[in-house]
Amino acid sequence: MDVIVFYVLVPVPNNQSNINWLVSGEKIKNLVIDKMEKDLLPNLRENIIEDFYLTPDYFEKDLNTKFGSGFSIQPKFTQSAYFRFHNKSEIYDGLYFVGAGTHPGAGVPGVLSSAKVLDKIL
Ligand SMILES: Cc1cc2nc3c(=O)[nH]c(=O)nc-3n(C[C@H](O)[C@H](O)[C@H](O)COP(=O)(O)OP(=O)(O)OC[C@H]3O[C@@H](n4cnc5c(N)ncnc54)[C@H](O)[C@@H]3O)c2cc1C
Numbered sequence: 001m002d003v004i005v006f007y008v009l010v011p012v013p014n015n016q017s018n019i020n021w022l023v024s025g026e027k028i029k030n031l032v033i034d035k036m037e038k039d040l041l042p043n044l045r046e047n048i049i050e051d052f053y054l055t056p057d058y059f060e061k062d063l064n065t066k067f068g069s070g071f072s073i074q075p076k077f078t079q080s081a082y083f084r085f086h087n088k089s090e091i092y093d094g095l096y097f098v099g100a101g102t103h104p105g106a107g108v109p110g111v112l113s114s115a116k117v118l119d120k121i122l
Contacts, residue, residue, distance in 0.1 A: 003049070008032055014056050014067040021055035029053050072101035081105055087118045096121070 010032060013019065029051070037044040056068025065072070073079045084103045089095035098114045100106040105114075 008036070012056065014069045015060055016067050019056075021057045025053055025055045071106050072099075075106065087114060087121055 010028065012028070033045050033048075056070070058068075059065045059070050060068030073084065077083070081104050084105055085097055085101055087097055087102055089097070096118055098111070098118050100111050102114045103117060104110050
C-alpha cells in the first residue's frame with residue numbers, strides 16, 4: 001500500500017478575529033477536504049488514514065506568537081522589507097532582532113538574510 005503524506009496551508013485571520021477555533025477548526029478542515037475532493041483528489045476523504053490540523057491557537061499558546069500569527073506581521077507594503085522591524089532597537093542600546101518579523105522578511109531565506117544583516121550591523 002502506498003502512503004502519501006501532505007499538508008494544505010490555509011491562510012486564516014489571526015486571533016484578533018475572536019474565531020473559536022475549537023469549533024471552526026474542524027469546519028474549515030472539512031471544507032478543505034470537500035474542496036480538494038471535488039476539484040483535485042476524488043475520494044480523498046475515504047482514503048485518509050490519519051489527519052490533524054493546527055490553528056492560530058497553537059501558534060499563540062504553544063509558540064507564543066502575537067495573536068497566534070503564523071507569519072509575524074502582515075507582509076503589506078508598509079510592513080515589508082526595509083519597513084519591517086529594524087534589526088537594531090531604536091529604543092534600547094544593545095538590543096538586536098533577527099528572524100521572520102524583522103528586516104528583510106519572513107521565510108527561511110529572509111530569516112537567514114536577517115542574520116546576515118545583523119552580522120554587518122555588529
Ligand atoms: C505553515 C507554515 C509553512 C511555512 N512554509 C515555509 C516554506 O515552505 N518555506 C519558507 O522559507 N518558510 C516557510 N514558512 C515560514 C518560516 O517557517 C518562518 O519564516 C521561520 O520559521 C521563522 O523563523 P524564526 O527563527 O524567525 O522564528 P520561529 O521559527 O517562529 O522561531 C521562534 C521560536 O521562539 C520561540 N519563542 C517564542 N517566545 C519565546 C520566549 N519568550 N522565550 C523563548 N522562546 C520563545 C518559539 O516557540 C519558536 O520556537 C512557513 C511558516 C508556516 C507557519
